[in-house]
Amino acid sequence: MRYLLMICTDENAIAAQSPEESAAMLGRYGTWAEEMGSRGVLQGGERLRPTTDATTVQVHDGEVLTTDGPFAETKEQIGGYFVVDCKDLDEAIEVAAKLPAAEHGTIEVRPIWEM
Amino acid sequence: MSSAVDAAVAGAFRDEWGRVVATVIRVTGDWDLAEECAQDAFAQAIERWPRDGVPRNPGAWLTTTARNRAVDRLRRAATGQLKVHEAAVLSSSDEPGDVDDSGVSDDRLRLIFTCCHPALSPETRVALTLRTLAGLTTSEIARAFLVPEQTMAQRLVRAKRKIRNAGIPYRVSPAHLLPERTAAVLAVLYLLFNEGYAATEGSDLVRRQLCAEAIRLGRLLVALMPDEPEARGLLALMLLHDARRAARVDARGEVVSLEHQDRTLWDRQAIAEGVELLDAALRRERPGPYQVQAAIAACHATAPDAASTDWVEIAGLYGRLAAMVPSPVVALNRAVAVAMADGPDAGLAMVDELERSGRLAGYHLLPATKADLLRRVGRGDEAAVAYRAALELAATDSEQRYLRRRLAEVTA
Numbered sequence: 001m002r003y004l005l006m007i008c009t010d011e012n013a014i015a016a017q018s019p020e021e022s023a024a025m026l027g028r029y030g031t032w033a034e035e036m037g038s039r040g041v042l043q044g045g046e047r048l049r050p051t052t053d054a055t056t057v058q059v060h061d062g063e064v065l066t067t068d069g070p071f072a073e074t075k076e077q078i079g080g081y082f083v084v085d086c087k088d089l090d091e092a093i094e095v096a097a098k099l100p101a102a103e104h105g106t107i108e109v110r111p112i113w114e115m
Numbered sequence: 116m117s118s119a120v121d122a123a124v125a126g127a128f129r130d131e132w133g134r135v136v137a138t139v140i141r142v143t144g145d146w147d148l149a150e151e152c153a154q155d156a157f158a159q160a161i162e163r164w165p166r167d168g169v170p171r172n173p174g175a176w177l178t179t180t181a182r183n184r185a186v187d188r189l190r191r192a193a194t195g196q197l198k199v200h201e202a203a204v205l206s207s208s209d210e211p212g213d214v215d216d217s218g219v220s221d222d223r224l225r226l227i228f229t230c231c232h233p234a235l236s237p238e239t240r241v242a243l244t245l246r247t248l249a250g251l252t253t254s255e256i257a258r259a260f261l262v263p264e265q266t267m268a269q270r271l272v273r274a275k276r277k278i279r280n281a282g283i284p285y286r287v288s289p290a291h292l293l294p295e296r297t298a299a300v301l302a303v304l305y306l307l308f309n310e311g312y313a314a315t316e317g318s319d320l321v322r323r324q325l326c327a328e329a330i331r332l333g334r335l336l337v338a339l340m341p342d343e344p345e346a347r348g349l350l351a352l353m354l355l356h357d358a359r360r361a362a363r364v365d366a367r368g369e370v371v372s373l374e375h376q377d378r379t380l381w382d383r384q385a386i387a388e389g390v391e392l393l394d395a396a397l398r399r400e401r402p403g404p405y406q407v408q409a410a411i412a413a414c415h416a417t418a419p420d421a422a423s424t425d426w427v428e429i430a431g432l433y434g435r436l437a438a439m440v441p442s443p444v445v446a447l448n449r450a451v452a453v454a455m456a457d458g459p460d461a462g463l464a465m466v467d468e469l470e471r472s473g474r475l476a477g478y479h480l481l482p483a484t485k486a487d488l489l490r491r492v493g494r495g496d497e498a499a500v501a502y503r504a505a506l507e508l509a510a511t512d513s514e515q516r517y518l519r520r521r522l523a524e525v526t527a
Contacts, residue, residue, distance in 0.1 A: 090292065
């Protein structure tokens, strides 16, 4: 089964990291991705720019409305995502729990709706 | 239908419903189909057993009947559809009771671990366990939890949908997850028991029956996990509490405290069984919070009268429990036991410390306990202040009546 792992963290805290902290964090993601890649679990994923760079788009009566910022103001924001292919939810939970962000943020595990 | 056959069907329903549903879920992976086919199998039993006699192994008869029915229905649904592979899988699938890669041979254990998966909310775990394993109807579960039937039906539908869509595995957790997941299963049974235990005599019968269901499922878990001392500890704990049922409420419906209960009303047989289970669990030398709580309950249950309660032992047990479960409520109970064992001043020191920590702010039993201890050391004015604080926080009438009586005593 495929799952989307959404990495929800406080982006202000991430922005406040020192270059050393930032490098250490990226190193841990690298280790995680290496393990999940060799296990055949990892299918893809990206880091996202902060919500200050986000734009929201809606169409009302044929008119495109664009707004600066994310769709909702929340304490934590989606900072990145991975798509993983796991045996079941237990494996997806194990994989999610190994993400560095699980220690200070939240990982939302969503099954992908296969069409 | 003869009453003997009636009783056989009713008995089979109580004992075998969970097994029938659990097996059909394993074979088909379809929870709704499993429930429907189990119902069909019981309907067939009502029809056939009076005519053909009660089968020697009713559980096997019902399981086979339900399973065949499921296979039939899937085959019929598969005709002309892409579901053919499902029916093909079914016809070659293993017999009930086969061991899978987890080494578990009983489908009911798979079912209970799946129902109690941490990805489901606690209320959902309880409801799903009662529906699929214990065979209570949706309307019975709704009444027991005081929610509208529609709400409960939706909760069950959502739970089954999540199990399917989120890929919650139908199995007993593997070894590295087992301690944590077993704790979740035990917590569901204890929650179930406490729901029933909190129900008063005036409440709906279904609500009170939750205790009996929790004990029945506890027995099943002990049988299925004979090497798990905490399962035995939990069953012992439930039996020891349930043994006091008849003495807990007086003729006017008022709750009677342990100290003032008529101990001749206690169920001696349940106490003996609880103590025996606890001893068997303790022999494995893998203590846990349920065993310790059962040991505390056993101290009370085996004391001939309130005065001969072994408070030194109980205070020691609460000390062990507090080390295992860092809960402020446990700490408060420990303070009460220490006050009984070593005198009110020792207990008061612990209550003061808890109060300073702020961890029980808003909990009426904190000032109420403090007030009782202050009263016992003769500090009536301070006790009155604490009783008034407790009165402001107490939610139920009977608690308020108790506190007012005490307040009147210290201000007299």
